[in-house]
Amino acid sequence: MKPIGSITRGTTNPNRLRRVDNWIAATLGARLRRAPDPLVVDLGYGASPITTIELHARLGVPVVGLEIDPDRVAAARPYARPGLDFRLGGFELAGLRPTLVRAFNVLRQYDEADVPAAWSAMTATGALLVEGTCDELGRLAAWVLVSPAGPRTLTLAARLATLDTPGTLAERLPKALIHHNVPGERIHAFLSALDAGWRAAAPLSVFGPRQRWRRCVESAIEAGWPIVDRPSRWRLGEVTLPYAAIDPAVPDMSATS
16 A cells, blocks of 8 residues: 655654643543554654654553655664554555544645645544644644544643743644634634733733633633633643634634624
8 A cells, every 4th residue: 555645854852742642641541441452543753753652652552653754664663562563654544443643743744725635534444633733842732633524623732831922822733724823713813812811811920820821711711712621731731622613614703893
């Protein structure tokens, strides 16, 4: 089976994906444990297999790292061990039937028009997909949870100690959203609501950035945004809402009213 996709730049760093990995473990870990034959595919791990190795350690289930570049697969194979393998593959997932696929910093290098087909290919066998982007050190990240029926949620995550404003997360939006951070679009309205809440909560900075972020998220809820996670996740610098709330297919009419 010929791999489907294009070779990415491949840059990576240890712990770069710790935020999304921890979210997967907390949010989807029970689903993985219930699966009769759990398997996670890490698609496009890059020039170094370190983030795939870390994913395996954090989840404790079998993981297969897939790369479309044969040289990267060859370089990673010495790190294989029981429950951890590396193979040649792309969006077709090398014929595997995983429970979950993680594809990070992959679609960012594609055109937005390519995203729906890529999502569909990676969820075609019933897998859930966590697809997103982060900065080089993993301090800013955003990801979409996608099911075979379509995108479910969007999560934004940041290292609060270094966060200047929630609007900075716009730089790391997934490909499906990054070009829609303009007035009249829902993702722009949501980030603007977070920025407004962050500014209003500035006096709470004396109690630490977690208190400021919590109040920021509470302000977004008060403004009508349907946040779906709990304060236990907010304290980690996260916020999750239904994808339908920021879907580019649904214009933000409030911006023109």
